[in-house]
Amino acid sequence: MTFAVNILLWLVVCLLAVIAAYRGRVLLNNGARDGVVEFIRLLPRIGAGVIGAGFIAKALPNEWIAPWLGPQSGFLGVAIATLGGALTPGGPVVGFSIGAAALKTGAGAPQVIAYSTAWALYALHRLVIWEVPLMPPRVVWLRAAVSVPLPFIAAALAMALSQP
Amino acid sequence: MLFGEMLPKVLAGCLIGAFVTLLLPRELVARWVGQESGFTGLLIAAFFGFLLPGGPITIYPVAGAFLTMGADAGAVVSFITSWTLCGYTRALVWELPFFGPHFVIWRIVEAVPLPIIAGLLARGVVRARLARTDIVK
Numbered sequence: 001m002t003f004a005v006n007i008l009l010w011l012v013v014c015l016l017a018v019i020a021a022y023r024g025r026v027l028l029n030n031g032a033r034d035g036v037v038e039f040i041r042l043l044p045r046i047g048a049g050v051i052g053a054g055f056i057a058k059a060l061p062n063e064w065i066a067p068w069l070g071p072q073s074g075f076l077g078v079a080i081a082t083l084g085g086a087l088t089p090g091g092p093v094v095g096f097s098i099g100a101a102a103l104k105t106g107a108g109a110p111q112v113i114a115y116s117t118a119w120a121l122y123a124l125h126r127l128v129i130w131e132v133p134l135m136p137p138r139v140v141w142l143r144a145a146v147s148v149p150l151p152f153i154a155a156a157l158a159m160a161l162s163q164p
Numbered sequence: 165m166l167f168g169e170m171l172p173k174v175l176a177g178c179l180i181g182a183f184v185t186l187l188l189p190r191e192l193v194a195r196w197v198g199q200e201s202g203f204t205g206l207l208i209a210a211f212f213g214f215l216l217p218g219g220p221i222t223i224y225p226v227a228g229a230f231l232t233m234g235a236d237a238g239a240v241v242s243f244i245t246s247w248t249l250c251g252y253t254r255a256l257v258w259e260l261p262f263f264g265p266h267f268v269i270w271r272i273v274e275a276v277p278l279p280i281i282a283g284l285l286a287r288g289v290v291r292a293r294l295a296r297t298d299i300v301k
Contacts, residue, residue: 006172006173009172009176009177009180009256010172010176010210012180013180013183016179016180016183017179017183019183020186020188021189023187025264026236027186027187028281030182030186031179031183031186031187032179034185034186035178035179035180035181035182035183036179038178038182039174039175039179039183041288042178042257043174046174046257046258046261065284074278078299085265086230092257092259093258095261095290096259099262099263100263107264110220113270113271113274116259116271117249117271117275117278120248120254121245121249121287130224130230131224134224134225136223138237139231139237139240139241141183141291142241143240143245143282144245146241146285146286147245147282149281149285150249150278150281150282153277153278154195155277157277158270159167160272161273161274
């Protein structure tokens, strides 16, 4: 699976590089340079995240996760996970590492999906730092309001289909 | 997943992001998601949210530009929701290392209808608010 994903990704990279090269050498060079610069910039953050995830997994109260967020916790578990996700501040490292750690310590897949969906939709710091300054307030509030049912729909779909 | 195993994926994600940003004509995008675009406009907006790479630093300026160029609030909500839930750069760079491909693909499949639902709800709210201000007048 991992190998197939790698092959697919690099095929896409090759395809895009060919299109860029066709449009001109400068575009190809710029694209490759931007991509590599971004990669180098991300490296330390990802490294810290992977190591940090291990610590977060240890720090989470394991004895609470299974009863409150386990596969048997149902709708209440989804609601708790949604609230938790919406209130989690910080970048992707924090959100995803908490989700992954919860999954390892006994949370149900639909509950974790509700958590990461709510986190992705609301991520408090992103809302405050980026969305509020860059978007008209009415659109920010509109988006926040219509997003409320989405983590529940995602969890319901996860329950209706099968477990990952 | 081991750190070393992640790196080729992260590098590929970064390169895809960089190339798509350079190759995608943004004026065309704005034309496709205008006020009269209807349900197709929502679908297109959601698709571009999925396609357009980058972090909040690229997404929100583009969404703001859509609004000033005449995209409606529903399409913009659909676009941002799609980027947050289905955007592949974040999934590749951040989510994949933590959860592994099986869970990530699974979560994204379930997220596919959500941007459309959000866009429809947003249009409904805007229409209801307009109707109410008409009554007040």
